[in-house]
């Protein structure tokens with residue numbers, strides 16, 4: 017893996033793709049700076065070496081060209097303070113102004129380019145657009161793991177213009193290293209804990225994990241399609257009928273591959289999708305009509321905890337129930353605690369995907385797991401076994 021440590025940036029201009037897609041409030045203030053903070057070590061290293069930095073990013077989903085609320089100029093004051101240097105801004109990410117401002121950069125200075133997605137060419141992966149961006153720097157650095165699964169102009173296509181001069185930033189390198197640790201050469205036994213609602217999105221991941229891990233735990237809404245496939249009664253719990261056969265095949269495959277499939281044995285059910293109602297516990301195979309399973313039950317928590325106790329590597333994606341509602345958060349909380357406990361005992365744990373990351377934050381366990389991945393979609397595609405265009409492009413350039 018070629019990283020910024022393989023280059024000397026002294027007197028050079030680094031063109032860095034970052035993911036500064038941060039939430040802004042009505043006054044255009046940053047309400048969560050995590051994504052920027054994660055990229056700072058890369059920027060500081062290059063600036064500290066006497067390099068200059070040209071930053072490119074997207075922000076939000078602008079539809080038709082420039083829009084004030086999606087302008088990256090709102091980030092300038094924050095960056096100036098965080099990096100303690102002059103941060104210039106180009107009102108257009110390509111063209112004369114950007115070229116001039118990039119050329120005028122002094123060592124240690126930063127130029128932030130306007131939102132790449134003001135051009136539809138960005139998401140289309142347009143080569144001409146990528147070539148125009150490429151004029152703005154000497155070395156290309158990709159540090160945007162969150163968009164590594166997209167073959168966009170700035171994330172992948174651009175690398176071809178930096179033969180032997182493209183590399184990963186620290187954030188990207190750390191993500192790849194940690195996901196690799198969980199998937200490529202895991203300490204055994206290894207486990208994946210999967211949850212959440214959208215089973216069709218996640219079955220391909222479960223299939224790929226079958227060749228990677230020893231135990232697969234399924235919780236959350238996605239468990240009920242497996243239960244239904246095996247003939248259980250699930251009331252009005254989430255179920256994707258057209259996935260029943262796929263679920264059965266996966267269970268069969270697990271058997272033949274000696275992968276232990278751990279499904280919930282009970283559920284916390286309710287007669288409405290709400291925090292209040294007729295809430296009780298039911299056997300996972302005997303959920304009455306008119307009720308839906310909204311969390312794994314206490315017996316499942318016990319089972320999951322026991323079976324997580326001895327694992328040496330854990331990958332977690334997706335909540336065990338509707339943890340946003342206090343009545344149905346216990347399963348997710350207990351599994352998060354079990355993963356933290358296993359980590360304390362020496363296991364390597366990796367948490368990824370918006371909701372599991374939120375859960376780890378909610379229960380103050382961020383410091384108690386080994387690694388929290390910042391890129392939900394990219395991480396999922398990686399564990400699904402797909403090549404990430406942003407990674408491939410840098411490796412091949």
Ligand code: AMP
Pocket residue numbers: 211212213214215235236237238254309310311334335336337338339340369371
């Ligand atoms: P996903 O985007 O597929 O990871 O799903 C995350 C969402 O799944 C969260 O918002 C949870 O509230 C929801 N979820 C988890 N368990 C259940 C369940 N048993 N029934 C309905 N929704 C669920």
